[in-house]
Amino acid sequence: MxxxxxxxxxxxxxxxxxxxxxxxxxxxxxxxxxxxxDLDYLEYLLWLLLPFFILFIFPIFLVLFIYGCVIFVHIYGHRHQIREAYHTSYWEGARVAIASFWDGVGNVWHGYELKGIENVPDEGSALFIYYHGCLPLDVYYLISKLVIHKNRSLHCVGDKFIFKIPGWRPLCKLFSITAGTVEECTEELKEGNLLCIAPGGVREALFSDPNVYDILWGKRLGFAKVIIGSKTPVIPMFTENCRESFRTPEWGRSFFRWIYEKTKIPLCPIYGGFPVKMITHLGKPIYFDFDTVTPEEVRKTVKREIRSMIKEHQRLPGSVWQGIAQRWSAPSKKKTDEPEQAELLQRNGAGATSPTSDSEEVVVLRRERSGIDDDDAEVDELGGI
Structure with a gap:
């Protein structure tokens, strides 16, 4: 009526x-x-399909959050008539404001925690090497924590497609996200900056199996060459449940990966937004004998350390429900002696012995050829967020 x-x-x-x-x-x-x-029938369909709408709407909201930051940067620059991001204190205020926003999102939605922040130097360079989740929310949260609690900016290597998305370039510039070459990244570290690289890049983000958290670095050596060239310590990084918040569907995964390998276009669909517990673990810095170590040896050592962190901190196989329940359950030591989990860890290569270190926790490697074959044009790729 x-x-x-x-x-x-x-x-x-x-x-x-x-x-x-x-x-x-x-x-x-x-x-x-x-x-x-029939409006009553439409209401019934709405409630029936609401869970599916939520699963696919959350990734859209994440993009909207990022675009909100982009709009903020544009307005801030126009209001104060500033051309360069790093030459005025106004941009520092914008950076802190956006970092505070993402820090709040992490605390509320994922109960985010950062462990090992004492391993981050107050000054000087360090290179973070991390396992890439489906979406790099943990990197956003880490950047925010370092800006707020360490007053340090974490420079990031991003995949090239990021800079082709309309409107994202100012935000990338504000937070020092670059598609850097080996030479550019080496120079960044020599200038005393913090830098993070995900050697697996988009391939690892979209196609790594959440049941085993397999590391998909291929034969990339770019990050290892950056380490040797800059003589910078490496801080290994892994975030619990980083593959449980957002996921890619198992159906069609091989097809989407075939498309990516041929075109480098990340067309694989993403769903999720689950409020799982996320804890980023920063390992103790790894040092090398930079005069004698080879890129293959650096890659092998860092990869082994990341696998060790996955074995220690991640419950396998990955589970969304367990990740959500972890927010309210008391922390407990991960079980590694269960047959199923041991088999999964073996598939991921996590059963390898961790690199040895002396009392100063310095890894010194000698020149021992590992016999790893050189790869094609992918060898010098760095990966990225």
């Missing part, structure tokens, strides 16, 4: 002549919808 009265009220309004035909057509459509569409 209320709808009929509303339609009648619109019909009684004296609309301008150029609007009257359009209003009449609109009212006819509304009248037809009220008379012939």
């Amino acid at each position: 209320a709808i009929s009265e509303w339609i009648q009220a619109l019909q009684d309004v004296a609309w301008p002549g150029f609007l009257q035909p359009h209003v009449e057509v609109l009212l006819l459509w509304i009248t037809w919808a009220v008379d012939y569409i």
Whole structure:
């Protein structure tokens, strides 16, 4: 009855002549919808399909959050008439404000924690090497923590497609996200900055199996060459449940990976937004004998350390429900002697012995050829967020 009265009220309004035909057509459509569409059935379908809508709407909200930051940066730059991001204190205020926003998102939605922040130097360079989750939320949260608690900016190597997304370039510039070459990254570290690289890049983000958290670095050596060239310590990084918050569907994974390998376009669909517990673990810095170590040996050592962190901190196989329950359960030591988990860890290569270190926790490697074959053009790729 209320709808009929509303339609009648619109019909009684004296609309301008150029609007009257359009209003009449609109009212006819509304009248037809009220008379012939079962609104109760539509309400039933809405409640039935609501969980599926939520799963695919959360990734859209994440993109909207990022675009909110982009809009903020644009407005901030226009208001203060600033051309360069790093030459004024106004941009520092924008950076802190955005970091505070993401820090709040992490605390509320994922109960985010950062362990090992004492391993981050107060000054000087360090290179973070991390396992890439489906979406790099943990990197956003880590950047925010370092800005707020360490007053340090974490520079990141991003995949090239990020810079092709309309509107994202100012935000990438504000937070020092670059698609850097080996030479550029080496120079960044020599200048005393913090830098993070995910050697697995988009391939690891989209196609790593959440049951085993397999590391998909291929034969990439770019990050190892950066380490040797800059003579910088490495801080290994892993985030618990980083593959449980967002996931890629198992169906069609091989097809989407084939497309990515041929075109480098990340077309694989993403779903999720689950409020799982996320804890980023930062390992103790790893040092090398930079005069004698080879890139293959650096890659092998860092990869082995990341696998060791996965074995220590991640419950396998990965589970969304267990990740959510972890927010309210007391922390407990991960079980590694269960047959199923041991088999999964063996598939991931986590059973390898961790690198040895002396009392100063310095890894010194000698020149021992590992026999790893050189790869094609992918060898010098760095990966990225």
